[in-house]
Amino acid sequence: MQFAAPLPTDGQTINISFNLPDGTKETLTLKAITTGTPNEGEFLVGADANATAANFQSALARDVEILAQTSLKGASAQRAATEFFEYDSATPPQRVDGPPFDTATGLRDATTTDTVFWYKGDNTTTPIRDSATAKIDDGRIISYATRADEGPTRDVVKTLAVLAALEFPDADPLSQRAYDETTQRTGKKFAFNGTTSIADLRTQLALKETSLSNTKDRHERTINATQVLLAETENADTNEVGAKILQLQNQLTASYQVTSLVSRLTLTNYI
Numbered sequence: 354m355q356f357a358a359p360l361p362t363d364g365q366t367i368n369i370s371f372n373l374p375d376g377t378k379e380t381l382t383l384k385a386i387t388t389g390t391p392n393e394g395e396f397l398v399g400a401d402a403n404a405t406a407a408n409f410q411s412a413l414a415r416d417v418e419i420l421a422q423t424s425l426k427g428a429s430a431q432r433a434a435t436e437f438f439e440y441d442s443a444t445p446p447q448r449v450d451g452p453p454f455d456t457a458t459g460l461r462d463a464t465t466t467d468t469v470f471w472y473k474g475d476n477t478t479t480p481i482r483d484s485a486t487a488k489i490d491d492g493r494i495i496s497y498a499t500r501a502d503e504g505p506t507r508d509v510v511k512t513l514a515v516l517a518a519l520e521f522p523d524a525d526p527l528s529q530r531a532y533d534e535t536t537q538r539t540g541k542k543f544a545f546n547g548t549t550s551i552a553d554l555r556t557q558l559a560l561k562e563t564s565l566s567n568t569k570d571r572h573e574r575t576i577n578a579t580q581v582l583l584a585e586t587e588n589a590d591t592n593e594v595g596a597k598i599l600q601l602q603n604q605l606t607a608s609y610q611v612t613s614l615v616s617r618l619t620l621t622n623y624i
Contacts, residue, residue, distance in 0.1 A: 363386060379428075381420060383395065445464070446462075506551070
């Protein structure tokens with residue numbers, strides 16, 4: 354960076370924005386001071402433009418290094434977890450395009466021979482619920498499947514993996530800041546703002562369970578009523594049945610007699 358006259362005055366600031374790997378942004382602010390020793394976030398205005406540019410470069414390198422050990426540490430871990438955990442049959446997980454890994458800047462598709470695929474189950478792009486269906490009544494089908502790589506579950510595993518993978522040594526003076534930055538980012542993931550949460554997932558499955566339970570109760574009532582009707586038919590009292598048959602026979606006999614009399618009626622008989 355170059356400076357030209359007039360040089361920055363005491364208290365003036367320069368902002369530099371960085372796009373971090375997890376999609377967030379971080380802004381470094383460097384404030385000009387004209388006397389004393391510059392601390393983090395400050396640079397010393399020199400005697401001329403060249404001296405000021407050198408001081409600014411040194412201050413920027415210092416603060417970028419701090420950024421790399423704090424915000425960038427958590428953001429990079431989040432991006433790495435995303436590349437590792439979020440994949441499907443059409444999009445394999447990503448890994449650093451190396452060796453050499455210390456100078457690599459790109460990613461490539463991972464394979465099962467060089468990368469652990471954490472999820473071995475069904476990972477098709479079809480709706481997860483439709484992976485398992487059941488007909489519970491005439492014209493009623495419920496979809497009830499869930500998978501370990503479903504969004505809410507996967508995000509919890511991914512976030513816990515970030516916290517487990519990172520180290521924050523006590524001897525490092527920036528560890529506390531790095532830890533705070535990381536937990537702040539992971540905390541946002543656990544909030545599930547604008548996305549389906551574990552609670553939402555549980556509610557969806559609970560509604561399926563309630564629907565199934567109501568259908569089961571209705572079927573049980575139908576079965577009980579049918580069994581009662583069948584028992585009444587199969588276990589009928591023989592005396593009662595005999596009495597009803599005799600009554601029916603008498604009614605039929607009387608009916609036949611009336612029919613016989615009517616069939617013999619003539620106009621002469623009537624007169």
